[in-house]
Amino acid sequence: MTDLLRISGLVARHGLLHAVRGVSLTVAEGETLALVGxxxxxxxTLLRTVAGAHAAAEGAVVLGGDDITRLAAHRRVGRGxxxxxxxxxxxxxxxxxxxxxxxxxRARPGQWNVDTVLDAFPLLRPLRDKRAGSxxxxxxxxxxxxxxxxxxxxxxxxxxxxxxxAPVAVDAVYECVDALIRGGATLVLVEQxxxxxxxxxxxxxxxxxxxxxxxxxxxxxTRDQVTDAYFGLHRVPTTSAPVDTPQTHPTSERT
Ligand SMILES: Nc1ncnc2c1ncn2[C@@H]1O[C@H](COP(=O)(O)OP(=O)(O)O)[C@@H](O)[C@H]1O
Ligand SMILES: [Mg+2]
Numbered sequence: 001m002t003d004l005l006r007i008s009g010l011v012a013r014h015g016l017l018h019a020v021r022g023v024s025l026t027v028a029e030g031e032t033l034a035l036v037g038x039x040x041x042x043x044x045t046l047l048r049t050v051a052g053a054h055a056a057a058e059g060a061v062v063l064g065g066d067d068i069t070r071l072a073a074h075r076r077v078g079r080g081x082x083x084x085x086x087x088x089x090x091x092x093x094x095x096x097x098x099x100x101x102x103x104x105x106r107a108r109p110g111q112w113n114v115d116t117v118l119d120a121f122p123l124l125r126p127l128r129d130k131r132a133g134s135x136x137x138x139x140x141x142x143x144x145x146x147x148x149x150x151x152x153x154x155x156x157x158x159x160x161x162x163x164x165x166a167p168v169a170v171d172a173v174y175e176c177v178d179a180l181i182r183g184g185a186t187l188v189l190v191e192q193x194x195x196x197x198x199x200x201x202x203x204x205x206x207x208x209x210x211x212x213x214x215x216x217x218x219x220x221x222t223r224d225q226v227t228d229a230y231f232g233l234h235r236v237p238t239t240s241a242p243v244d245t246p247q248t249h250p251t252s253e254r255t
Contacts, residue, residue: 004029004155004186005050010059012042012049019045021210022059027155032187034201034218036194038230041207043190044086047157051083052076064154080108080154086163086190088144092133096124096143099132103150110152117146120183121176138169142176149180156180157188162196174200194226208232 005027012020019042027033035043048054050061052073061069068076090099100114118125121142127135132143141161148156161177162170170193177200180187191197198204198218206214206229214221214229 002029003027004031004064005188006060006062007046007050008060008062010046010049010061011057012045012054013057014045018210020049023207023210023212024059025205025212025215027186027188029186030184031203032181032185032189032201033203033205034197035188035190035205035207036192036197036226036230037207040209042210043207044159046207047083047159047188047190048085051081051157053083053085077151077153078106078108080152082148082151082153082156084141084144084148084156084158086159088137088140090132090140090144090147092131094132095129096132096135096146097128099143099147100150103147107150108152112149112152114150117149120149120179121146123172123176136169137165138172141165141169141173145173145176145180155186155188159190161189161191163192170196194223194230198223198226206230 003026007026008024010020010023011018023046035046037043045054049056052071056069059069060067063079063081066079068079071079091102094102097114100117104113118128123139124142124146127139132140135143145158162173165173174196177187177189181200189197189201201218204214204216204218204221204226205212206226208229213232214226
């Protein structure tokens with residue numbers, strides 16, 4: 001598999017706070033990468049920096065061989081990057097269809113349009129004319145993923161696939177994710193539910209306090225090994241000082 005995304009030595013800050021501290025990783029074409037880690041580990045900042053919503057302080061983001069580190073976010077969409085942000089961020093007063101159409105206005109050529117999104121995510125079809133703000137959390141997540149697809153991305157980044165959703169809604173959203181995986185999409189999923197993440201992903205990357213502390217094929221690591229990495233119990237060699245144990249449990253978070 002060829003690398004679609006290559007991140008090297010990426011540093012991103014919020015003021016004086018180093019949220020992403022020299023992250024390097026690759027995502028191969030057709031791969032599903034699960035990005036896990038405790039609250040505050042830097043997952044969202046990493047995705048936002050890759051998508052161009054946050055500036056990189058150091059390092060490089062290369063998509064399909066092109067350095068896009070300094071490109072504006074909307075131009076990265078044009079190159080094939082789409083981000084489903086944490087919290088969905090749909091236009092609440094617009095219908096599902098209008099939300100999809102807005103995203104599709106300057107879409108790259110490709111397979112995705114309103115009809116193919118509704119075919120792939122059948123739960124959205126009866127909601128087509130409903131206000132996005134009136135949908136349940138799971139329905140909104142499906143609409144948000146559908147909206148990102150409307151740009152015809154080569155790489156889809158989904159921040160917090162299931163956070164805050166009821167179990168039945170999580171199943172519905174993962175049916176959508178499974179449909180994308182079967183279709184050969186390249187995905188990066190941020191997911192708090194480790195079992196779920198490891199069941200759909202080829203590769204698991206765990207971040208701890210801004211660094212990658214585990215990067216392995218999902219089939220080669222146990223859930224316990226990932227949990228240890230999550231809590232900083234198993235660390236790759238690093239020159240940094242020891243860190244405090246994060247306080248969030250991987251599967252306990254429901255907001
Ligand atoms: N907008 C922001 N302003 C200041 N600090 C932020 C902001 N967003 C995130 N942070 C901080 O950056 C660190 C990484 O946060 P984030 O990337 O949201 O992690 P995660 O998504 O893994 O929970 C945390 O210490 C968080 O408090
Ligand atoms: Mg986050």
